[in-house]
Amino acid sequence: MDARAGDGPQGLEVLTAGRSEQDQRRVAGALRARGLGTGDRLVLLCPGEPAYASVVLGAARSGVVPVPLDPRLTAWERERVLDDLDAALVVDDSAALRALLDGPPVDLAPDPLCRPMHFTSGTTGRPKGVWSGLLEPHDARDLVVEERELWGFRADDVDLVVSPIYHSAPLRFATGTLLAGGSIAVLPHFDAAAFVDAVAQVRPTTMFCVPAHLQRLQQHLDETG
Template sequence: MDVPVVTAADSERDQRRVAAELGRRGIGRGDRLVVSASASPALLAVVLGALRTGVVPVVLDPGLPPGERAALVADADPALDVADEPARLLTGEATAELAPWPLARPMHYTSGTTGRRKGVWSGVLDDADARALSAEEIDLWGFTAADRHLVLSPLHHSAPLRFAVHTLLAGGEVLLPGPFDAARAAQVVTGLRPTTTFCVPTHLQRLIARDDVDWSSFRVLAHAGAPCPEPVKRAVLAALPAGSVWEFYGSTEVQFTVCSPADWQAHPGSVGRARPGRRLETDERGQLWCAVPRWARFEYWRAPEKTAAAWRGDRVTVGDLGRVDPDGLVWLDGRREDLVISGGVNVYPAEVEAVLDAHPGVVESAVVGVPDDDWGQRVVAAYVGDADPAELAAWARERLTAAKRPKSLHPVGELPRTSTGKVRRLDLPAVLGL
């Protein structure tokens, strides 16, 4: 099977070449390097070679429209832009020394589901914090030299890049099968026997529906990025080795929780407990705040007012709404930007979606508010599945108060999403013709 396999040794050799080339060009600690390429051994070498010399890679989606890409590059103000050609930094044979671990975090731009993208900047860390940052991730997922990590999501997003990078730092291998295709992914899982992967629920939905996947090699399958429909989650738990299916809740900016298989099975719908070294609580508006260690701090690039709004001392919020129960389990209600106010009543889309998703004829749903002359906003829902809209409306009437019931229900072939699987709620009204 023709799938690139990146070994830690080969990658380290290339990282040293990248470091030497950056030094030759006079690019050093705190400088920014833009790269916007598809997953490849060269991309991983450039990211890690830069990070281990204190250069901050700004990793952009290679599929961005030219105008949007140009705006982000101008905002990042890089010392160098290698665009979709990371191998340009691997042309020489000279090598340079590397720090044992990354001295910074890559700079990513938020995914933009609720407005203008923001750069997430952590600067260059001191030695102790840099070591702690990598140790936290490696220890949490137990990465070792025996791991073979399967990349299913684009590496310009923070979570898939983080998993791949830390597998290599731990001495393991990374499989790069290319853009997600369920049939090819099934072949890779069955034939090359990865031990770990990160994915989003869309991947799980497409893979679990197949009967040609041998899941037995996995010790960790971690998913995040969007809510996973309960029937899909239960099917995945049943198909994979016991104890291997994990979930986490985080964002481009910061990681919040981890949910073990046991916690989810005992408390379906929870996103787990605070990661080690973190503490979660809510404010008077139901907004979640997380106290984080020093190495997890960040600011919004060149946006001090947004940075100030996100932080209270060592606590940070990204605007998500939820609750922390007496046992320390975290439950999400959605984002404040997604909140629908209908007739003066706060309606959280996640609550309505949970009811709709529980219908046997619904695969997944998404809820949004649209302007209404009488109510301010009215609740509408799109869903994937074969449920009859009238039957689904009756189902909702039995389980939701009047203000929370969708005023219209729209079956669709698929929901509009970002490349990480998050539903683009802002696009729903246009998709539905509302």
């Protein structure tokens, strides 16, 4: 795995699997130093960036459960979710997220020992956490292999994250790419012009998007030629 990390031609950060592996070990060390252990819940309430994926993987590979949440939740919405969680640590800004990358490096399990706990939207009632439990090492390995074969994650992939990374699909694409030895880049938010620039910069091979993204992209291209 390439241990380098750097910027695309216009400054968009590209995180390689090798660099992320180093970061994940430091994240695990930082969580351990804060007293978090197997089954504890780490809430992430911060904007998307490449470090986000490393924090999720560093936690999951040490048995700590990542809980990605929308940082735009209102105080009332946030309180309702957190009241149900019994969170061991809440990370609610980019500085606190990056601080987890400065821990002492420790050994990790080869594969994530749990899936992140994602919350439902709450459109029909109170938001509910979706939790599938901790995995035995052989089950963790089987899950990584299954998803790699299903989605075709490769070591030469560059995944461009264009959807909010706290959603399950874009986060799964990003972490799956890193686990396969590939690289990722993250748009802070979707903007059609920024997306076109990002494609030219980092030459992504994969991304997860929704129809609204494609509609906005087509409109932008129709207007700009």
